[in-house]
Amino acid sequence: MSHLSVHVPLDGGRAYDILIGRGLVDAVGAQAAALGAKAAGIVTDETVAALYGERIRASLEQAGLRCGIIAVPPGEASKSYACYAAVCDRLLELRIERGDLVVALGGGVVGDLAGFAAATLRRGVRFLQVPTTLLAQVDSSVGGKTGINSPHGKNLIGAFHQPRLVLADTAALDTLVEREMRAGYAEVAKYGLIADPGFFDWCEANWRGIFSGGPERDEAVAICCRAKAGVVVRDEREDGERALLNLGHTFGHALERLTHYESARLVHGEGVAIGLALAFRFSARLGLCSGQEAGRVANHLAMAGLPTRLQDVPGGSGDAESILDAMAQDKKVRDGALTFILARGIGQSFIAPGIGRDDVRAFLQDELRG
């Protein structure tokens, strides 16, 4: 089986590999056995379980591992305290010990939930990520952030826990609904916008190959994972540079919050797409980058079928003040000041702390008028 590989050189025995290629779902058993595990608890959602559950089970059993499948309902609501407790208790019932593996099979929700369960079960068991969405392959399965939601906000409860291995089966994206594919693509484009202008050029030329499942797909996933891995290795706990990965997310998270995380209205990647376009237009307004570059960003995202304006949120985004309030609830807020990721151009993003509420309000008001 040919595949691409990205090494994540974390210290303290926590280095791991991300393998990228078609058909890797069937390699889970051999890889788990190579890690010395005797048993695996597969955490997934009901949709993904129906597609890949039995293939992974067969792969694990063929490699001589005991295994059990724990399927939660699909969707963000499964990142709850109750679901977390249920998953942990099921993993204990399956007698998953410290040398065994928790396997996260699915998208970002499953990865976050399974990762947090793995981080805290017996104070930490090893886990293996098998991301099955584009978003999870390029973003949430790299970096070790795990967590669940509180009634007070998303991802407010969690842990840093690195996987032992990531198997990104790009063939799994063939069955992904178009909207999820587009949403994941917003994160792909983000890596170009943060610090890699050449990759953004490449995306403009090659994005259709990513969607259709050509070799561009594997290449794009590998480039994104490599970019994210580099940032994570340099700043694992998000004391600095890692915050750049939040380009587009300050606005995006606020929009998700205001639409009550109703995926019928807005999914994470769509919020990020609008957020990316807003971050560049806000940067242009502050005189940091040209309006032409901001336009190029929005055009490309729109070309890929993504929303780029507040008005694109079905049912509306709320007024400027509501968006500001929703941003202020972000867990990256320190002492009440707003921190944005802004850009001096495509591939030239930077952390801008202490942005005044008035500047943001005026910008949002103009956006809502426009």
Next chain:
Amino acid sequence: MSHLSVHVPLDGGRAYDILIGRGLVDAVGAQAAALGAKAAGIVTDETVAALYGERIRASLEQAGLRCGIIAVPPGEASKSYACYAAVCDRLLELRIERGDLVVALGGGVVGDLAGFAAATLRRGVRFLQVPTTLLAQVDSSVGGKTGINSPHGKNLIGAFHQPRLVLADTAALDTLVEREMRAGYAEVAKYGLIADPGFFDWCEANWRGIFSGGPERDEAVAICCRAKAGVVVRDEREDGERALLNLGHTFGHALERLTHYESARLVHGEGVAIGLALAFRFSARLGLCSGQEAGRVANHLAMAGLPTRLQDVPGGSGDAESILDAMAQDKKVRDGALTFILARGIGQSFIAPGIGRDDVRAFLQDELRG
């Protein structure tokens, strides 16, 4: 205020101090301010809140910090998923941010629960331990183990999360009920039995001063913290030597499990006391140490008012097979083999993996007959 101090030299910016002395409860505010916190969420139980809650609040407010008190019901039942979720949500309501502090004020239950909440709130906020029982001062507040219970067993869910500071107010032990004092003393004696025969001699001569609140108390707490800190620094994640701290605990945990963690029947330290006596008698039976030394261990524990035999468990301990089954559920079990901490003499403990069930069963049967 004069106090003793133990430094815990962990790497990666995680080194911290344990201050030991009378009246340190009133130093919480100044210490929290020195750490740069703007707010503190005090997690405690209702009993301890009534004794020290307002003193700590006054201390924090005087130092200019916002604070809130979160009091859970006293007892092991508060180490539940539901209580954990409630504590996290209250800390979020109190707007505890990453630079702020969670303060654990109380015994082991509160320390474990508050520590786990601190470890996972916003993927980790700093925390400060103010242990108010002897057990917590010498054991659970050092080492960074935090956690809650699952219906499948104690401490099966948790994280390693080091405090930023421990303030062990030895005057708080003046109000401790005698039984809790004795239970904590089992862990004090344990440090002598593990690797410090001189300290065990000292305990035999000075234990009454520890109970009565003389200078021996502060000295004993400091010696125990120093011993535990040394082990933790050398083996933080319990891959090796740290397991020695479980001397007496394999038997002890099984007895706690069999008495359903009903503190009316057996508290943790009492289980440990019986476990210490059993570990030495089992070692003697295996020809590892003399029967005379095993007798000396049991005599001293009994002198301090602690139970030392299976028959001392009110309502009985169950038969040998039940005890074996309860031991097999321990989270330190790997591949089903039983690992014990045994001793070649007082202060000469070692890790003994792969002990056969038959040897243990025969020993327990004799103990139950005896």
